[in-house]
Amino acid sequence: MTTSTTLRPDDLRSVRDALLDTAGTVSITGSGTAADWAGPLGPVDAVLDTTALTGVLTHNPGDMTVSVLAGTPLRTLAEELASHGQHVSFDAARVADGATVGGLVATADAGPAALVFGSLRDLVIGVTMVLADGTVSRSGGHVIKNVAGYDLAKLLHGSYGTLGVLVEVVLRLHPVPKRSATLVVDCSLDEAREHAASLLGGQYEPAALEWISDDGHGQLIVRIDGTADAVSGRLQRLREVLGSGARDASDTGPDAGPDSGADSGADPWARHAALVRGAPGLAVLRIGAKPSLLPGLITDLRADTVTAGLGTGVATVALDPEAVADAHALVHAAGGTSVLRTRPPGSDVPAWGPPPSALAVLKAVKNEFDPLGRFGPGRFAPWLVTPHDAEGSR
Amino acid sequence: MALDGGVRQAFERVLDPADVISNPVKCRAYECDGLTGYRVVPELVLLPRDAAQVAAAVRVCAEHRVPFVARGAGTGLSGGALPVADGVVISLARLKRVLEVDPVNRRAVVEPGVTNLEITAAAAPHGLYYAPDPSSQQVCTIGGNVAENSGGAHCLKYGFTTNHVLSFEVVLPDGSVVTLGTDTGEQAGPDLRGVFLGSEGTLGITTKIVVRLLRTPESVRTLLADFPSVAAAGDVVSDIVAAGIVPAAVEMMDTLAIEAAEEAVHAGYTVGVPAALVVELDGPVEECDVQFEQVKEICDRHGCTRLHIAGSPEERAAIWRGRKAAFAAVGRISPDYFVQDGVVPRTRLAEVLGRIADMGADAGIRVANVFHAGDGNLHPLVLYSAAAGETERAEKLSGQIAELCVELGGSLSGEHGIGTDKACSMPKMFSRDDLAVMARVRSAFDPQGICNPGKVLPTPRLCGERPGKYKPHPLEEAGVIERL
Structure with missing residues (x-):
């Protein structure tokens, strides 16, 4: 199998027809910003490219919900929503690279805003998907409060293109904060941990709280969101906790303060996003663990670069590819989870750690949704070995 | 067909025989449960004392193909815990320990029979x-909340059970024990936790649950405002949202509901006004103060006739x-009542109330x-x-x-669940294929079909050979979405 057909459907019907008209394995791709995340894709007969599935289907600002075709880049959607003072409260680094809504759901990605708003599993309120046999399935709906039927959006969240093609996604929206201000403190991970404990243990309500590090230069970044005047007062309270090392780093939003300026030119959130993307020659591992265990884990991993959500317990680290297998084991021993994101070309790096206790359920769901193993062969190797994987290995 | 004696003996081997109730x-x-119109007396009721006993009991069910229904406090309003004839009820009432409160990681580990309010009580120090x-928080259990994905008055700002439960231990319908979810929002693979949440006891039984805890807000401001019409109160809600404010709660009551509540608890509502709004804001004191002033101004602008600030x-x-x-109080102005739980897009509130x-x-x-x-x-x-x-007319x-809520682009249920009560209405909201795919999920967890x-x-x-015909979603009729 050396060549594969590319299918580029532009609506629900053509997605279904594309799957009905073809046989064999299919890889589902969006804008390709996470193509090398999770397990390496095996050879496929067809590529289903979702990037023609674009556009807003419905947006009623008063309801603060939007439905959108899944191939729409989130940043494009953000531009459309901005004029209404609304946004999707989600800030994964690859949004800026053009990641699609469907791709962000399928990879369970999230950014620093997850501290308050969670990931897309907390913001998606309805989906339409097409299964490998062409079945069109909807769940959820267009209202934020809805418990009718099973929530299939959750199954697609983190499915890496192995269960179905997301075609339409309905998202809950939030108002864009009138003002977002960020403070930074140069500090070690230990100091950052202490600051984080004070902030999370008191009445500060940080909107994001991350420690980042590369080349041995560590920095705690704290953002607060709110209304113009209130943010000024809250910033002052933050400075009192963080001490004299705290600097104003950015101040944005429609009502950003006149004193905004920011002491230093570089936006710490841009640096954060760059570190999440990784570095040439290194493997990127995404890990999650109880926040209290995270700093110790990070220290033990001896990562080259780190972004660590001290409140969320989620970190992204860049490692020597040789160190990844041990890193999976270390994270798992702490009760955490890990998944490989970027793998350096040519390296054979394990994507997943030990399998979850519910592996049998995962296999059963895969078998119900995609019994022929058409979608995303290899993505969950070695946990899921589909008929096609087995064939390929013979 | 009644359960044979061998099955009862099998339960008595894995539980204390005194915990296997067969006396009719x-x-x-x-x-x-809380939906008292549906009643089925179970063949047996099992009262396991710990998670291992729950698993053992479910293994007996699986081996003998005995249907089982998990039950918490029985406060559900959709017949989700209605027993199955020739089946058993597995009560989680004895699994009621708070296992851990972890203030550093802001989470608690609890057994399913712990009540919603007991979690907050344990965390409060x-x-x-x-x-x-949920309104029943004094008695409803966290296991039931997970099954129903319960909401409550404050979920506009804070979300639902699914947004606050990190992971849980589950006894699957074959009796095996697994953990769904992780210690963080990070997942390794599809969010099986999320699909289990709100599955109304049809995919397994939780035996240990890890919930997130939030810091008690620094400031809480609450007001009660009367309005000359439901529409005016609705406009206030729209304007609050348009101002970029996400209140902790916005509740509305109409004349009849106010009358009933006031008669029951004398809480200071104005009897006779067409509509009353309860608006609550919480958060950092600076934010609350600014936004509370805005809310008061919006209320005045729409002809508020009385503003009472707590x-x-x-x-x-x-x-x-x-x-x-208000719910229970309605009993004072009417001998019987049904409660509905539909959802409409907020912008259609006035329309749906008129209809x-x-x-x-x-x-x-x-x-x-x-x-x-x-x-x-x-x-x-x-x-x-x-x-x-x-009765028949009211039903x-x-x-x-x-x-009607579905017709207006909403949902059959916002928080009470589908259960027995609304299962036959599901074809109004979902197509045959949608429901068939949900059935595939069910089959993945419960291939024998014995779990609730x-x-x-x-x-x-349940619904007759031909469940109600599918009616197109309004967005479908408008050509905005299509169903193939």
Whole structure:
């Protein structure tokens, strides 16, 4: 199998027809910003490219919900929503690279805003998907409060293109904060941990709280969101906790303060996003663990670069590819989870750690949704070995 | 067909025989949940004492293909815990330990029989609380909350059970024990935790649950405002949202609901006004103060006839007591009532209330409304007298209201669940294929079909050979979405 057909459907019907008209394995791709995340894709007969599935289907600002075709880049959607003072409260680094809504759901990605708003599993309120046999399935709906039927959006969240093609996604929206201000403190991970404990243990309500590090230069970044005047007062309270090392780093939003300026030119959130993307020659591992265990884990991993959500317990680290297998084991021993994101070309790096206790359920769901193993062969190797994987290995 | 004696003995081998209840009089106590119109006396009731016993009991069920229904406090309002004839009820009432409160990681580990409010009570000494607050929070259990994905008055800002539960230990319908979810929002693979949440006890039984705790807000401001019309109150809600404010709660009550609540608890509501709003803001004191002024201004702009600001925690509690008492209080103005739980897009609130009023007038049935205005979740209370022979008419009206919500682009249920009550209405909201795919999920977890059978998804036995015909979604009719 050396060549594969590319299918580029532009609506629900053509997605279904594309799957009905073809046989064999299919890889589902969006804008390709996470193509090398999770397990390496095996050879496929067809590529289903979702990037023609674009556009807003419905947006009623008063309801603060939007439905959108899944191939729409989130940043494009953000531009459309901005004029209404609304946004999707989600800030994964690859949004800026053009990641699609469907791709962000399928990879369970999230950014620093997850501290308050969670990931897309907390913001998606309805989906339409097409299964490998062409079945069109909807769940959820267009209202934020809805418990009718099973929530299939959750199954697609983190499915890496192995269960179905997301075609339409309905998202809950939030108002864009009138003002977002960020403070930074140069500090070690230990100091950052202490600051984080004070902030999370008191009445500060940080909107994001991350420690980042590369080349041995560590920095705690704290953002607060709110209304113009209130943010000024809250910033002052933050400075009192963080001490004299705290600097104003950015101040944005429609009502950003006149004193905004920011002491230093570089936006710490841009640096954060760059570190999440990784570095040439290194493997990127995404890990999650109880926040209290995270700093110790990070220290033990001896990562080259780190972004660590001290409140969320989620970190992204860049490692020597040789160190990844041990890193999976270390994270798992702490009760955490890990998944490989970027793998350096040519390296054979394990994507997943030990399998979850519910592996049998995962296999059963895969078998119900995609019994022929058409979608995303290899993505969950070695946990899921589909008929096609087995064939390929013979 | 009754369970044979061998099955009962098998349960008695894995549980203390005294914990296997077969006396029909005692079993009768489990014949229904909060939706009392449906009753089935179970063959046996099992009262396991720990997770291992739950798993052992389920293994017996799996081996003998005995259907089982998990039950918490039995406060559900959709018949989700309705027993199955020839099946067993597995009560989680004895699994009620708070295993751990971890203030550093802001989480608690609890057993499923712990009540919602007990979690907050255990967390309170650390300045933390568990956010979802269904009206029944004093008695409803966290296991039931996970099964139903329960909401509450504050979920507009804080979300639902699914947003606050990190992971849980589950006994699957084959008796095996797994953990769904992780210690963080990070997942390794699809979110099986999320699909289990809200599955109404059809995919397994939780035996240990890890919940997130939030810091008790620094400031809480609550007001009660009267309005000359439901539409004016609705406009206030729209304007609050348009101002970029996400209130902790926005609740609305109409004349009948106010009258009932006031008669019951004397909470200081104005009897006779067409509509009352409860608006609550919380957060950092600076933010709350700014936004509270904005809310007061918006209320004035829409002809607010009385604005009562809670000046103390006691006054705040009184406002909430009135709101939360409304359901039960309706019993004072009507001998019987049905509660509905449909959701509409918030912008269609005034329209749906008008339609409900018309439908009630046509049917000669009074409908009181008390609802979560911020998220469009209605709770119409359909008032009737069984003695006067109004049951059938009221039940029909109640079903029509739920289906009207779907017609307006909403949902059959915002928080009570589908259960037994609305399973036959599911084809109004979902296509045959949608439901078939949900059935595939069910089959993946429960291939034998023994876990709370007959709930959520319509079955020919439950709904007749031909469940209601699918009606196109309004967005479909408008050509915005398509169903192939």
